[in-house]
Amino acid sequence: MPLTIRPAAPADVPQILAFIRELALYEREPDAVLATEADLLRDGFCPTPYFRCVIAESGGAPAGFALFFTSYSTWRAHHGIRLEDLYVTPAFQKQGIGKALLKHVARIAIDEGCPRLEWDVLDWNQPAIDFYHSQGAKMQTDWRIMRVADEALQALAKHA
Secondary structure, eight states: OOEEEEEOOGGGHHHHHHHHHHHHHHTTOGGGOOOOHHHHHHHHSSSSOSOEEEEEEETTEEEEEEEEEEEEETTTTEEEEEEEEEEEOGGGTTSSHHHHHHHHHHHHHHHTTOSOEEEOOOTTOHHHHHHHHHTTOOOOTTOOOOOOOHHHHHHHHTTO
16 A cells, blocks of 8 residues: 655644553553643644644555654754654554655755654563664663653642
8 A cells, every 4th residue: 555654734633642652552651641732733833833743644545644843952953853753553554654754854854954862662672672773773771761750840839
């Protein structure tokens, strides 16, 4: 079936949220999704969007998505692209759609003058790790993700 990758539009928000929920289920965190359609509309389709998204369609059916945003490296003094989510729904996996989405976002990075594209992968997701390695990605083993959220974030900011 013909594959197309196109920028997401506001009408795609219900499908984007469905992909996000499917991904959370796969990543063993189905109850962690707090996003709503209104949130995605507000943040992705406003005059200065916080994220961008592309939709992959196979034979006209939604097959997957990639959601990304601009990052900045102080050491390189340059912007880059941070890939937040890349997901292909199970019915369309093993058809090269994930690779096509990754290549599409890489092309956006190159076209926008970004010297790097980066993302996270769960340490137990060996199929994804193997796929990313096969695409030339290198795992950054010396860095660990730190996060402060919810009540801990409130407490940290309390006396700022």
